[in-house]
Amino acid sequence: MVYELYQTLRAHYGDLHWWPAKTPYEVIVGAVLTQNTAWSNVEKAIANFGGELSPEYILNADMPELTDIIRPAGFFNQKAVYLKAVTAWFAGYGFDAAAVRREPPDKVRAELLSVKGVGKETADSTLLYAFNFPVFVVDAYTIRLCGRVPISAGNGYDAVKAYFEANLPHSEEVYNNFHALIVINAKEHCRKRKPLCGGCPLNERCGKRL
Ligand code: SF4
Structure with a gap:
């Protein structure tokens, strides 16, 4: 059926051929930013990075700077915290998507669900569209x-x-x-x-x- x-x-x-993103990391960022908002607002927030979107940039950005960039996606104070948290998780893999893909999907899912701000839909979107797990x-x-x-x-x-x-x-x-x-x-x-x-x-x- x-x-x-x-x-x-x-x-x-x-x-x-989803997800509309240039890199696995951009998928992760999009999966967080799209919570409770339209995709068009996510696109505006990602465009605000002006080509600087990277895990290193988000980890090093101070909160006023980051919240200002992602403001179009709404809930920007929360989402800035979430982005830093999920980026810190990705840092555990050296920002290497291939390293994540070598792990069992259930293990990666459990890790993601333990990250602040990552619920089931965000975790599964990340698993499927950033890392190509069958989820x-x-x-x-x-x-x-x-x-x-x-x-x-x-x-x-x-x-x-x-x-x-x-x-x-x-x-x-x-x-x-x-x-x-x-x-x-x-x-x-x-x-x-x-x-x-x-x-x-x-x-x-x-x-x-x-
Ligand atoms: S638009 Fe929705 S409710 Fe209407 S036929 Fe399609 S699936 Fe069914």
Whole structure:
């Protein structure tokens, strides 16, 4: 069922090749900054680094400087603390994404979840999009899709994540693209209020189509 939904979305939108970032570290930064804000605000914050975005820069920046840079992403005082914390974690790997990838994903996930400001969605986005671990990311768009199609994925982050992982090929490529497809379809059609069901690629499979 969910794999058929994936194939239907992929046939419509193609392979989206997320995450929109130049480096694994930029993915980590984006995953923190996108908490409780639109991606367009994250883009403004990242642009404010003016090409200086690096783990060393964030570790060495003083708080007024860092909060000023990331201000467009909102909650900038908290997020500056979170960015320094997750960067300190990455420093434990020498800022080497390949070194992280050599570790078991469950170990890395547990480490990330112990970092201040890193919740499950941020941790899993980082694991999948920065380090290419086969970990499914659940977000509000995923929950909305489950409620509307419907998909009996259970309640709560862990249950939904486990359901998707159990019912899809164990593939980083599939998890990467499926999450991106869910997001784009939610933005283009499956909106929170007044979904635009006409033209939605899931229209024929959806129990909540209008
Ligand atoms: S048919 Fe409508 S409610 Fe169903 S997934 Fe598409 S936009 Fe959402």
